[in-house]
Amino acid sequence: MDHQLIDNEEKKQYEFHIDDLIPRIEYIKAQGTIYLTHTEVPPELKGHGIGMELVRQALEDVKEKELTLVPLCPFVATFIARNPEWKSLVLKGVNIR
Known part of the structure; x- marks a missing residue:
């Protein structure tokens, strides 16, 4: 998959544009934390790995911008639990299982 991640700051979400569809991850940014x-x-689009690719690219952006991550979304938290290389982005004290 080669989708272009868009950080739509106005709508406060990461998104892909696929045809007329917009898979997204909503966020809140505050004081260096997302x-x-x-x-x-x-x-x-379900069942094609779009959600996992969206999370992966969003985490790449979080890492690049050196933000601290709090994954309140269960889908994102599960992705990180299954891909522990991303745990270093998570705010210390937040439990990921």
Whole structure:
């Protein structure tokens, strides 16, 4: 997959534009910390790994911008639990299982 990640700061979300569909991860940024709050993939795109690719690219952006991550979204938290190389981005004291 080769989708272009867009950080839509106006809508406070990371997104892909795939045809007329917009899978997204909503966030809140405050004082060097980013809270990923909700991931949504349109039903037409489910089952194709779009959500996982969106999370991976969003985490790359978080890392690049040197933000501290708080994964409030269960989908993001599960992704990190299954890919522990991303745990270093998570705020100390936040438990990922």
